[in-house]
Amino acid sequence: MAIESLIQTLAVFALPVVLAITLHEAAHGYAALRLGDATAYMLGRVTLNPVAHIDWIGTVAMPIALFLVSGGAFLFGYAKPVPVRFDQLRHPKRDMIWVALAGPAANLAQAAVWIVLAYALAASGLDEAFLVRMAGAGVLVNLALFAFNMLPLLPLDGGRVLVGLLPHRAAMQLAQTERWGLILVLLLVLVGVIGPYWMLPLMHHTASVLEWLLQPLRWFLF
Numbered sequence: 001m002a003i004e005s006l007i008q009t010l011a012v013f014a015l016p017v018v019l020a021i022t023l024h025e026a027a028h029g030y031a032a033l034r035l036g037d038a039t040a041y042m043l044g045r046v047t048l049n050p051v052a053h054i055d056w057i058g059t060v061a062m063p064i065a066l067f068l069v070s071g072g073a074f075l076f077g078y079a080k081p082v083p084v085r086f087d088q089l090r091h092p093k094r095d096m097i098w099v100a101l102a103g104p105a106a107n108l109a110q111a112a113v114w115i116v117l118a119y120a121l122a123a124s125g126l127d128e129a130f131l132v133r134m135a136g137a138g139v140l141v142n143l144a145l146f147a148f149n150m151l152p153l154l155p156l157d158g159g160r161v162l163v164g165l166l167p168h169r170a171a172m173q174l175a176q177t178e179r180w181g182l183i184l185v186l187l188l189v190l191v192g193v194i195g196p197y198w199m200l201p202l203m204h205h206t207a208s209v210l211e212w213l214l215q216p217l218r219w220f221l222f
Contacts, residue, residue: 016138021079024103025053028082031102035095037088055080100160107142114138123221147202154178
């Protein structure tokens with residue numbers, strides 16, 4: 001991939017990615033704080049400072065390296081997970097669900113904001129190609145993070161939601177898989193299962209729902 005193309009892509013995606021990761025992780029910490037666990041707050045993770053959430057290997061080095069090696073066809077990375085002591089939550093099994101959902105919910109909200117920005121740019125008639133591309137990147141990044149994190153496998157958010165919903169015995173059995181769950185997730189990513197059979201369908205349907213919810217605004221602008 002040409003260096004000029006890489007620089008342009010990084011410029012377009014930089015702000016959406018930083019915001020998506022920062023607000024996702026901060027939302028987990030804020031939800032945990034509101035529900036009784038101040039661990040993330042005391043460690044400075046309930047913050048909009050992206051440095052507190054970025055893992056310099058998983059968030060920066062790995063995605064760039066994979067992007068370059070694959071010619072832009074493959075991308076994977078991670079942020080520093082927000083520490084949550086579920087035993088400190090007021091209602092651990094139930095509140096675990098809300099803490100887990102807070103991150104993906106933040107990504108859904110951001111996707112909606114980027115869609116609104118795209119509508120506003122189109123309605124204004126401004127020929128700002130860079131902002132249009134950034135808005136598209138913002139929608140794509142947040143829908144991807146939402147879909148990936150809702151995969152019902154630990155240690156992802158969807159896995160924690162499933163633990164909270166299952167009966168106690170089944171929940172305990174699922175919780176035992178967390179020690180090797182990340183390896184399973186990585187294997188599913190590498191063999192190409194998660195993308196076409198989970199992420200893309202969920203991203204498509206989620207985008208359709210968001211556009212339907214925002215349709216009145218679109219009618220008003222156009």
